[in-house]
Amino acid sequence: METEQKEKLSILIKRRGTIKGKITRMTNYINNFNKETDDLNEIKARSTDLQKVMEDYENVQSSIEEYATASDREYEEERSSVETKYYSLKSSMERLLDSPISNSSQHSNKNYYMSSPLVKLPQLELPTFHGELKEWPTFKNLFTCAVDRSNIPTLQKFQYLKTALKGEAAGLVSSLLISEENYSKALEILTTRYENKTIIVNHHLKNFINYPTITKSNLKEYLTVLQQSLDSLKALSIPVDTWDVVIIFLITQKLDNSLRAAWEINRKDSSIPTLTELLEFLNLRVTAYELINDRVQEKPQQYFKPTHKVTHLTTSPATTMPNVQCTMCQGQHYLYKCPTFLELTVDKRIEFIKSQMLCYNCLQPFNNKHKCSRKRCYICNGRHHSIIHMENPPRKQ
Structure with missing residues (x-):
């Protein structure tokens, strides 16, 4: 029985030593505290912790006194020594907290007070991570x-x-x-x-390399994915700034026919383009598509009110939707109704017509069955389509 009591007493004495060590460390911290550079909030936190430390000491010391055989005087001296340190330390903490802050200290804590919110902000929830x-x-x-x-x-x-x-x-x-x-x-x-840097790099590369065909419906989303991937690669110190030629090739191979044709026509010369030029072009396309969609959505309903003549001509979807294919975007409409074609300047429209060997008047390909329309430009009555009319056409040399 004595052996068991000695073991318990030894454990309690060690625990008391640990608690007294905490008080000593707090005292050293307060003695070395610098009001000019250190944060007073740390003293507040330690002051709260000090009270708990003292309560732990009282409990351990009371347990020691149950097992030990020392005199009451020794116990009194032990308690008196620790209590003196405790009250001295607590007094020093309160004195520092109540003391006026110097100008330099106020300056060092200026950002802290300025950043304190004027309203109570909602508590932030701990984020979750699923392995992405x-x-x-x-x-x-x-x-x-x-x-x-x-x-x-x-x-x-x-x-x-x-x-x-x-x-x-x-x-x-x-x-x-x-x-x-x-x-x-x-x-x-x-x-x-x-x-794992290799896995992360591969992940970001796949994001924009394995993307499906880029059309006007997903162009905006693709540009966001591309920007996020390139920024993430740069953060990993990958030299993506030197990859322009490769990235441009990968992107242009994914553009649908209308976007690819518009990009090639937009280029002013045969020099190697930069990624910045391609991204500027694609972002302008996104803006144009959004403006066109807004205009269609905002168009009043009465503008589509059919007249008697239109009602008479409208018979069935088969007759109102001719089997035609746009030369530029391969959509089911005539070239002169193509949004992509209409976004081009007159010069660019003429260049495209030349490159595709189309008729200047009806905008249809030349072939054995080609029968040109009798209509003329409604502006100058010339033998060309109205959408390629030029006010000051270049003179023939």
């Missing part, structure tokens, strides 16, 4: 700031980490029991898996 490579950097940064760098116990940090992980990511650490040692091991496993 592109989400890892954001999750890691938020988790590090909110949890990993906090003063909460390591076991609690591990519990927060397991709560935040979902799907594949949760499976990687599911076998680890919650302990202080396994917390660092879990972070190491996740970092090794999701900070």
Whole structure:
């Protein structure tokens, strides 16, 4: 029985030593505190912790006195020594917190007070991570700031980490029991898996290389994916700025016929284009498509009110939708109704007509069955289509 009591007493004395060590470290911190550079909020946090430390000391010391055989005087001296340190330390903390802040200290904490919100902001929720490579950097940064760098116990940090992980990511650490040692091991496993530079680079490359054919309906989405991928590669120190020729080739191979034709016509010479030029061209296309859609949606309903003559001509979808194919975009409409063609300047329209060997008047390909319309330009009555009319045509040499 005496052996068991001695073992318990030895454990209690060690625990008391640990508690007294905390008080000593707090005292050293306060003695070395610099009001000009250090943060007063740390003193507030330590002051709250000091009260709990003293309560732990009282409980341990009371337990020691039950097992030990020392005199009452020795116990009194022990308690008096610790209490003196406690009240001296608490007094120093309160004095520092109540002391006026110097001008330089106010300047150093200026950003802190300026950044304090004037309204109560909603509490941020802990982010979740499902194993998506592109989400890892954001999750890691938020988790590090909110949890990993906090003063909460390591076991609690591990519990927060397991709560935040979902799907594949949760499976990687599911076998680890919650302990202080396994917390660092879990972070190491996740970092090794999701900070593999080769995997991340391949992921971002596939995002824009394996994208399906680019049309006017998904062009805006593709430009967003492309920009995100290139920015992520730059963040990994990949020299994408020197890849213009390769990236331009990959993008242009994915453009549909209308976008590809418009891009080739838009080029002013045979020099090698830059990626910036291609992106500017595509972004202008996105803007044009959005403006056209807005105009169609805002057009009043009465503008489409059919007249008696139109009603008479309209018989069935088969007769109102002739089997035609646009030379530029391969859509089911005539070239003179093509939105892509109409966005071009008159000079560019004429260049396209020449390149496709089309009739200047009816805009149809020349072939054995070609029968040109008798209609003329309604502006000058010339033998050409009205949409390629030029006010000051170049003189023939």
